[in-house]
Amino acid sequence: MRYRRIGDTKVSAIGLGAMPLSIEGRPERPQAIRTIHAALDAGITLIDTADAYTTDADGQGHNETLVAEALASWPGDTSGVLVATKGGLVHRDGGPWDRDGSPAHLKQAARESRRRLGVDTIGLYQFHRPDPGVSYETSIGAIRELMDEGVIRMAGISNANLKQIALADHVLGGRLVSVQNQFSPAYRSSEGELDYCVEREIAFLPWSPLGGAGRGADVFADHPAFAEIAEELGVSPQRVTLAWELALGHCVIPIPGARRPESITDSALAADLVLRASDIERLSAS
Known part of the structure; x- marks a missing residue:
């Protein structure tokens, strides 16, 4: 496993996106736990979660409690594992998430996430998505206060544009450590944000780096x-995809989701797959 950095913390170059383990279509809990354990067995030390990853039946926080249970039951040393969670979305039965970027909500949500994760301080807390009803500066100000109070150790943002990244870093006093945006071969609209982060040593965490659940074949x-380069190299197309994203910048850390242990085990191997310059050029042009 190769490693990269989020702020002052060394993490595996590939993370685990835990969302598929808690939303509709999720596996049974024992398989979900095995999937997280397989990620840890493969050397993954970054797990991405959020309080809003859940279903109508569970209420807010299902994914966080699942991650905490898996870490507690894994026989190895988890002291080097960074759990990144997010706040600012609220699950709504039967529909899409509601957004709540108010300081009151974010502060309460972070404290509840801390309790569910069973930690004194959340390693990385990210503002999940801008709330059009609250100024971005106000929402990030609440994140800054959570950091100053010791509720969270590092701060990041998700689903952000260039202006929001710059504003967040300013409000946080230069302490923004991560940006988590959608990015994959099929979704490259955040390429500018990726380049911006690499230039400024801010970790860029592509979500849905393989295109999203069930979309791999498409x-x-x-x-x-x-797929062509994967066949040439004798590896999966998913592994090639993640290796390509890693090659786009030293601050890029993809967080593929997984529902099966075999999936995340294969994804983890992308950290050690070195593509030729000609491969990277060909993939980027695809």
């Missing part, structure tokens, strides 16, 4: 170079 049909 993605590789639309972008055939990934």
Whole structure:
């Protein structure tokens, strides 16, 4: 496993996106736990979660409690594992998430996340998505206060544009450590944000780096170079995709989701897959 950095913390170059283990279509809890354990067995030391990853039946926080249970039951040393969680979305039964970027909500949500994760301080807390009803500066100000109070150790943002990244870093006093945006072969609209983060040593965490649940075949049909190079190298297209994203910048840390242990085990191997310059150029043009 190769490593990269989020702020002052060394993490595996590939993380685990735990969302698929708690939303609709999720596996049974024993398989979900095995999937997280498989990630840890493979050397993954970054797990991404959020309080809003849940279903109608569970209420807020299902994914966080699942991650905490898996870490507690893994026989190895988890002291080097960074759990990144997010706040600012509220699960709504039967529909999409509601947004709440108010300081009161974010502060309460962070404290509840801390309790569910069973930690004294959250390693990385990210503002999940801008709330059009609250100024971005106000929401990030609440994150700054959570950091100053010791509720969270590091701060990041998600689903942010260039202006919001710059504003967040300013409000946080230069302490913004991560940006988590959607990015994959099929979704490259955050390429500018990725480059901006790499230039400023801010970790960029692509979510849905493989195109999203159930879309793998479509993605590789639309972008055939990934499957073609995978066949040439004798590895999966998913592994090639993650290796390509890693090659785009030393601050890029993809967080593929997984529902099965086999999936995250294969994804973890992308950290050690070195592509040729010609491969990278070909994939970027695909």
